[in-house]
Amino acid sequence: MAKKQHDTPQLDQLESGPWPSFVTGIKRLAKTNDMAVDLMGQLETSYQTKKGYWKGGTVGVFGYGGGIIPRFTELKNDKGEAVYPDAAEFHTLRIQPPAGMHYNTATLRKMSDIWEKHGSGLIAFHGQSGDIMFQGATTANVQPAFDELNELGFDLGGAGPAVRTSMSCVGAARCEHSCYDEASAHRTVLNNFLDDMHRPSLPYKFKFKFSGCPNDCMNSIQRADMAVIGTWRDNIRTDEKMAKQWLAKHGMDELVNDVIARCPTKTIELKQIKNLKTGKDLSSVAINDTQALEINNKDCVRCMHCINVMTGALSTGVDKGASILVGGKRTLKIGDLFGTVVVPFMKLETEDDVEKLVDLAQRTIDFFAENALEHERTGEMIERIGLVNFLEAMEIEVDPTMVAHPRTNPYVRTDGWDDEVAKIKAKKQAGMGA
Amino acid sequence: MAQTALRRPVESGVPDNKQFLHPKFIKNYGNWKYHDRPRPGVLHHVSHTGDEVWSVRAGTQRQMDVYTIRTLCDIADKYAEGFVRFTIRSNIEFMVSTAKQVDPLIAELEKNGFPVGGTGNSVSMIAHTQGWLHCDIPGTDASGVVKSLMDELITEFKTEEMPNRVHLSTSCCEINCGGQADLAIIVQHTKPPKINHDQVANVCERPAVVARCPVAAIRPAMVNGKPSLEIDESKCMCCGACYPPCPPMQINDPENSKLAIWVGGKNSNARGKPTFMKMVASGLPNNPPRWTEVGVVVKNILSVYKKDGKPWERMSDWIDRIGWPQFFEKTGLPFTKYLIDDWRGSRASLNQSAHIRF
Numbered sequence: 001m002a003k004k005q006h007d008t009p010q011l012d013q014l015e016s017g018p019w020p021s022f023v024t025g026i027k028r029l030a031k032t033n034d035m036a037v038d039l040m041g042q043l044e045t046s047y048q049t050k051k052g053y054w055k056g057g058t059v060g061v062f063g064y065g066g067g068i069i070p071r072f073t074e075l076k077n078d079k080g081e082a083v084y085p086d087a088a089e090f091h092t093l094r095i096q097p098p099a100g101m102h103y104n105t106a107t108l109r110k111m112s113d114i115w116e117k118h119g120s121g122l123i124a125f126h127g128q129s130g131d132i133m134f135q136g137a138t139t140a141n142v143q144p145a146f147d148e149l150n151e152l153g154f155d156l157g158g159a160g161p162a163v164r165t166s167m168s169c170v171g172a173a174r175c176e177h178s179c180y181d182e183a184s185a186h187r188t189v190l191n192n193f194l195d196d197m198h199r200p201s202l203p204y205k206f207k208f209k210f211s212g213c214p215n216d217c218m219n220s221i222q223r224a225d226m227a228v229i230g231t232w233r234d235n236i237r238t239d240e241k242m243a244k245q246w247l248a249k250h251g252m253d254e255l256v257n258d259v260i261a262r263c264p265t266k267t268i269e270l271k272q273i274k275n276l277k278t279g280k281d282l283s284s285v286a287i288n289d290t291q292a293l294e295i296n297n298k299d300c301v302r303c304m305h306c307i308n309v310m311t312g313a314l315s316t317g318v319d320k321g322a323s324i325l326v327g328g329k330r331t332l333k334i335g336d337l338f339g340t341v342v343v344p345f346m347k348l349e350t351e352d353d354v355e356k357l358v359d360l361a362q363r364t365i366d367f368f369a370e371n372a373l374e375h376e377r378t379g380e381m382i383e384r385i386g387l388v389n390f391l392e393a394m395e396i397e398v399d400p401t402m403v404a405h406p407r408t409n410p411y412v413r414t415d416g417w418d419d420e421v422a423k424i425k426a427k428k429q430a431g432m433g434a
Numbered sequence: 435m436a437q438t439a440l441r442r443p444v445e446s447g448v449p450d451n452k453q454f455l456h457p458k459f460i461k462n463y464g465n466w467k468y469h470d471r472p473r474p475g476v477l478h479h480v481s482h483t484g485d486e487v488w489s490v491r492a493g494t495q496r497q498m499d500v501y502t503i504r505t506l507c508d509i510a511d512k513y514a515e516g517f518v519r520f521t522i523r524s525n526i527e528f529m530v531s532t533a534k535q536v537d538p539l540i541a542e543l544e545k546n547g548f549p550v551g552g553t554g555n556s557v558s559m560i561a562h563t564q565g566w567l568h569c570d571i572p573g574t575d576a577s578g579v580v581k582s583l584m585d586e587l588i589t590e591f592k593t594e595e596m597p598n599r600v601h602l603s604t605s606c607c608e609i610n611c612g613g614q615a616d617l618a619i620i621v622q623h624t625k626p627p628k629i630n631h632d633q634v635a636n637v638c639e640r641p642a643v644v645a646r647c648p649v650a651a652i653r654p655a656m657v658n659g660k661p662s663l664e665i666d667e668s669k670c671m672c673c674g675a676c677y678p679p680c681p682p683m684q685i686n687d688p689e690n691s692k693l694a695i696w697v698g699g700k701n702s703n704a705r706g707k708p709t710f711m712k713m714v715a716s717g718l719p720n721n722p723p724r725w726t727e728v729g730v731v732v733k734n735i736l737s738v739y740k741k742d743g744k745p746w747e748r749m750s751d752w753i754d755r756i757g758w759p760q761f762f763e764k765t766g767l768p769f770t771k772y773l774i775d776d777w778r779g780s781r782a783s784l785n786q787s788a789h790i791r792f
Contacts, residue, residue, distance in 0.1 A: 010723040014578050017585030020547055022577045025499035039567075046566035046575065047722040050688035054570045055681060062440040071568060092568060098451035101520040105507035107454065108518070112500035112507075121500045125520045128563060128611045135497065135568055147441050155446045166448070170519065172464040173455055174479055174487070174529075181464065183451050191447035198445065214703035218522060221708050222614045222701050242468065258745050262705050305704040309746065312468025312480075330610050332675050333648050335777055336710050375646065 002034045003086075010047035011040065029121040035136055036120050038084035042075055045083070059091050059139050061146045064198040067094050067156030068142055089138045090120070094131035094157035095149055096190075099168045099183035099210075101126065110152055118145035129207070130167035131157040155194075161375075162200035163193040163365070168210035169217040176311065177213035177304070179230025179320040180348035185357060186210045189228075192358050196365065203372035206365055213316065214304045220328065220339065225368075225378040226361060227325040227339040228348075232317035235297040236307065238285035243313035247287040255287065259306050267299035268306060285313065321347040324357070326364065326390075327379025337379035342391065344401040360394070367393050456517040456529040458487045474594045475550035476536055477527075488536050489527045490514075492548040493559050493584065493591060496524040497567065497577050505546055513539040523559040523601070525552045549592055554599065557590035557736065561603040563611040571678050572606035573621035573691040574720045579604050582724040583619075586733060590740075597743030597752065600736065601699075607685075608673050614699035614711055616749040617735060619728055622694035622716050623672040623685050626665050630682035634662040638680035646675050693718040693728050697735060698750040709750045715767050731767075738764050757791045 005027065014023045026043075029036035042053055059070035069092040075083045082088035111132070115123055120136025127133045132154075137145055146156065157165030166189075169175065171182035189208055196202060209220035212230040220227030247255060260268050273292045276284050284294040295306075297317075307314045324346060325339030343360065347353045364378070367390070372381040382390045391398060400406075452460065462481035469479040477489040495502070506526060510518050513535065514528035521527065526548070528539055540550050552558040560583060563569065565576030583602070590596065603612035605620045612618060634640070640663055644652050651669035655662055663676075663683070674685040685691075695718070699711030714735075718727050742764060743752040753761050762769045775783045 011578075013723045014581050017581070018547075018549060018588045019493065019581055019584035020495040020502070020549075021581060022495040022497045023581075025495060025497070025502050028501050029499045043566055043575075047578070050574070050691075050720055050722065051686065052566050052569060052572040054568065056570045061443065063443045069568070071570065090568070096448050097520075098449045098454055100451055102451050102454040102456075102459075103518055103520075104454050105510045105516050105518070108503055108507050112503045116500050122497055123500065123503065124497045125494070125524060125526075128561065128613065143440075146443070150444055150446070153446060153449050155443070155448075167522065169522075172466075173451075173459040174466060174489070176466040176468050176479070178464060178466070187448040187450065194445050194447045197447075198443075216701050216703060216708070219613060219701040222699070222710070254745070262746060264705055301703075303703045303705060305746070308704055311470070315468070330613065332609055332673070333646065335779070336614075338708060338710075373645075374642070 002030060002032050002037050005030050005037050006041040006044060008040050008044040011044050026122060033121055034086040035090070035138075036122070038087035039090065039120060039122075039136060041084040042073060042087055045075060054090070059142055061143050061156065064156055066159040066162050066198060066200045068092065069094065069159060070139075087120075087136070090136045091139065091142055093119075093134040093137065093142065093146060093149070094127065094129075094159060094165060095134060095154045096157045096165050097126055097130055097132055097167070099186040100170050100173055101130075101167075102173065107152070111149070111154075114145060114148045114152070118148070126167075129157065129165045131165045156198065158197040158200070158205070160200040161202045161204050162198075162206070163190070163196040163202070164205050164207045165197075166190050166208045166210065167218050169212050171210075171212040175212060177215065177230075177307065177316055179213050179232055179316060180228075180322050182210045182212045182228075182230070185228060185322075185348055185354055188354050189358055189361055192362070193365065202365070202369055204375050204377055206368060206378065208361070214302050215308065221325055222328050222336070222338060223330070224328050224339060225326065226364060227328055228322045228357065229325060230320065231302050231323050231345065232320045233345055234317035234319040235281065235283045236295055236300065237315045237317060238283055238293075239313050239315070240286050243285045243287050243293070243310065246310050246313045259309050260293075262305055262309075264303050264305070265299045265301055267296045269294045283314075321345050321349075321353075322357075324360065327377075327382050329377045329379050333375070334380055334383065337377075337383070339379070340387070341399075341402045342387075342394070342396060344399060363394055454517065454519075456487065456515065458485055458529070458531060461485065462487075471554050471594070472533075472536070474556060474592060475540070475553055477553060478533075486531075486533075488530050488533060490530070490536060490539050490543070490550060491521070491525050491527050491552050492543045492550050493552060494524055494526050494548065495577070495581065496559075496562070506548070509539070509542050509546065513542050521552070521559075523552070523561050525559050549588060551592035554594040555596045556592070556594050557587050557596060557600040557602065559591070560584065561601070561612050561615065563604065563606050565606045569606060570681075571609075571674070571686070573623065573674075573686045574606045574693070574725075575722060576604055576606055576612075578723055579619065579725050579728070582726075583729055583732060586729050587736070590736065596736075596740050597745060597747045600739075600749065602732075607677075608675075609678075614701060616697065616699060616711075617732060618696040618699065618711055619732065620694050620696060621691055621720070623674055623687065623691050624717075625687055625690040626667045626670040626672055627674070627676060627683040627685040628687075629657075629663060629665070630684060631657040631660060631662040633682040634680065635660050637682055638663070643676050643680040643683070646679055648673060648675060652676055688720070691720055692716060693720055693725070695728075695731055695735070698753055700748050700750045702748075705746070705748075705751060706754065713773055714761070714765075716772065735765050735767075759791060
């Protein structure tokens, strides 16, 4: 039995209604856990005053410099004592999830047992960076809780100016759109940077995210300093049986309005079967006895829309890999930035392929560590120095896939133009001779 | 201090997920052919070998007590096959090998209070932050806002009746950890920080705070004989960037920290390129425990989009078609001068054409 629960009239109103209630959950914990009792007390105070009462500090585990989010209460009485003493220390352990956030029940039960023993009993699956957040431990209990989670095969994630915990989509395990082994890339890349994760010493945070196709279910383009987004180079595959089934079920209006008209580059056409062309860049599939779809893959931007609508009838190609985009982040300090293309296509099939990704990531982080200002993200650094300077440091050749369009102003010194043209020509010739 | 008891960490990093995969996932890894949705909340995947797997998706409260987790595990062990996964929006998925396991699993989840849905063209669970429960800089709560909104949106979670999928997020400060979404609710401060000059010298690294300000409105100053900071309030746009590195720069204000609504963010490349969301409403009160005023605006925008959007139009696609004037007309939201961007690069957000819908 725990101590008596506080009156929480505001929070009690969040127990009704059909969605699962975190308040009911914390109250269940509070029957046997004094920290949960006092957490409710402080949270109720926040609901009444509309103020937060946590401050940070320095709490860690032996051997690591980050991964714990320390929280100490600032809700004190006149004597400077915590109003809710059993939640005066309420630290979070950030634990890295497995790729794709798959679990078996045995593991979840062991995690629950560990956190019931050492913490508040409150666990978030998952935080916005992807961590499993074990919320609410005293300073003294952080180390034993971590030790047991670590023995279970789990490790702390990132916090502060460090490589951060990563996320990858369900990917090859269950998704037909998967264009590389997301789990393997996620694990191999991240586990190469554990020193930069556990001992924060970068200018600011650095995030990787892994999405298996351009649907980008991990939201990597808006959130990751380095986004690895699956794609393919060859033609969209087709399945006539499923295409015919799709049309029979959905009809011609939907095919025209929802598939053909929504192609962003208008590269899908509805044709009479007798008028279909053949060519190495064309995909075509009959949808009934007389009509067919024809796709010119040279003009396809791999947006995924037609494949999403007609899954099975249309699918990604087989020459698969990933595009690498760098510099995505949210608002602070200069405003939102998307990641932008630095490598249009990279194979990720063999261990050597993945090693090349690790190498690119290593060089990016090394350059970031040396050149970014304090508290400057990779995208902001590139904005400041220009993409070309970044590419030259990475020894990546410029490519028109990296821009939405060429420059619209003449403010550039071009006295190296002839040399650049000569280099490109020489490279082309060498390529043709090979 | 005795160091002998300290255990060195095993720096194991990301665990191998193979040990946690459903056997059918291992068998058909990278070999799936297509999927369909037999009903809202259920995904049915078919592999090139003909293998099938059904995934049943249910909403959770994200911040879960261990009893809730054990209940979910009991359901997974009894009605599924002992394997689960979580989605990016904190939904839980149970995998089963036969169609006949689906209905009993759904019934058990619903019986235990876990709504089944969140697939396809539904309003999925809200990506959110920590708020008053755990954050050190929150302007509002997160879990409570989400609970209140999802109570209101439960029908849209359990059905697939929207034009396309709808992703929501909430954030308790302008850093926006909740992230880009079709519709986002974010704290918007309206007054410059109040500075506790007694504490600045002890707590803050002043040059770092000066450097953090996006509009260079902060400078070092001596106040009451102590080193502190001062703000040019005519420059300050109340973003709160100075508050995390310097808690005496008190930006949170129970009355003047408001909530803003943003729409049209999309991370997918499907159809148009990814988009950032745009602010369409602000000045909403931060009103616990149920943030009723925010819920009214959110539900209104979603109901107009539901009625007016064509199949496969995400929020951003819909607005692209109808244009912003009609967006404000149809939703009844006032278009104020504060919605015209004046930050860097803002000219690109103006109408640089004579394209006008009348």
